[in-house]
């Protein structure tokens with residue numbers, strides 16, 4: 180039977196959901212207008228007042244918020260409450276510029292834990308579950324975000340943090356862990372070390388895991404599921420909005436349910452910011468309607484996906500987003516062709532024998548972009564079998580060309596030569612930017 184953390188909310192009819200959203204949106208807009216000078220100015224420039232938000236359609240009249248806005252107000256300029264009311268700060272990694280800082284009130288932390296508890300229940304966790312949190316703890320939101328959700332659920336939270344893989348495995352086995360939370364690339368790393376240590380999935384009591392913080396393909400899901408003997412669920416989130424648990428898959432694994440009583444999701448054209456219809460791929464734009472410390476209006480996530488508001492077989496009514504392909508910032512443009520690293524992963528893993536350890540190297544030679552995909556030699560090919568290696572490399576590059584329409588050089592490298600991830604995997608080395 181389907182389990183819910185908060186059935187009335189998770190299965191509420193769309194009409195009621197929209198009523199709640201509108202009410203909360205009006206409160207949020209008034210709040211930012213009164214308490215965040217940056218928003219007041221932006222709204223004044225657009226000639227819009229809080230009282231103008233009369234229907235949910237008015238959402239698109241509000242200004243878009245971008246990462247640059249957060250940088251311009253660094254560190255605390257977007258906080259909507261006095262510092263006395265903030266109880267926690269997290270920050271984004273700042274890999275693409277200055278880090279952005281997010282503040283949470285006690286109620287925000289509670290709401291976040293509520294979102295995470297809903298997610299864990301979607302993968303059948305309950306009070307008797309033991310949840311190993313192998314996302315990093317610290318300014319990164321993964322560790323503490325998952326942790327508070329597990330505690331709220333009443334499960335045992337095991338704050339393993341990331342890294343020290345052998346110790347992770349000892350804990351998984353000795354503590355009879357039933358659920359693990361980490362990045363998908365780290366889950367693969369754990370699966371690999373598990374077998375190197377001579378264990379099999381039968382030594383584990385694991386039932387499922389929630390994997391996110393980076394794009395991962397359906398092929399990667401199958402690998403993780405078969406190697407660890409679990410169901411692998413996708414969980415999405417971002418520090419600017421909250422952290423993990425903005426959305427998560429139910430057991431039908433056909434899109435990630437966004438908690439719409441807390442977040443209003445839109446899809447917009449990445450270039451014009453104009454709203455798109457459900458089903459059309461575009462930029463995911465999120466408005467937080469329950470957050471106190473750091474409310475965001477129409478935040479442009481730069482994650483490309485589609486939205487589906489059709490009811491789901493699980494009974495939940497909250498909209499589903501498709502598995503995000505990646506951020507527009509991470510999209511590679513190779514000789515004019517747009518490609519996400521996760522699309523390359525999908526092709527690689529659709530070819531039998533390819534291990535999910537790969538690296539994408541982009542370069543520019545004589546003003547021409549080059550794409551090289553390094554993958555570790557599959558066990559079925561002997562290292563000294565030059566012919567076999569060539570045939571395999573050609574097969575993979577042929578597949579990339581036919582599915583993605585780009586020419587790529589494929590280079591088989593020694594087993595274990597591609598660095599293993601403990602957090603977000605670094606799949607792309609783009610020498611053009613250096």
Ligand code: DLL
Nearest residue numbers: 321391392393394414415416417418422423503506
């Ligand atoms: O990665 C929060 C998180 C932690 C999510 C743990 C899920 C699990 P940031 O470091 O701010 O926050 O990075 C957010 O990571 O905009 C996406 O581009 C990407 N991302 C997050 N989850 C997924 C996912 C956390 N499930 C950025 N699939 C987001 C694809 C994801 N990309």
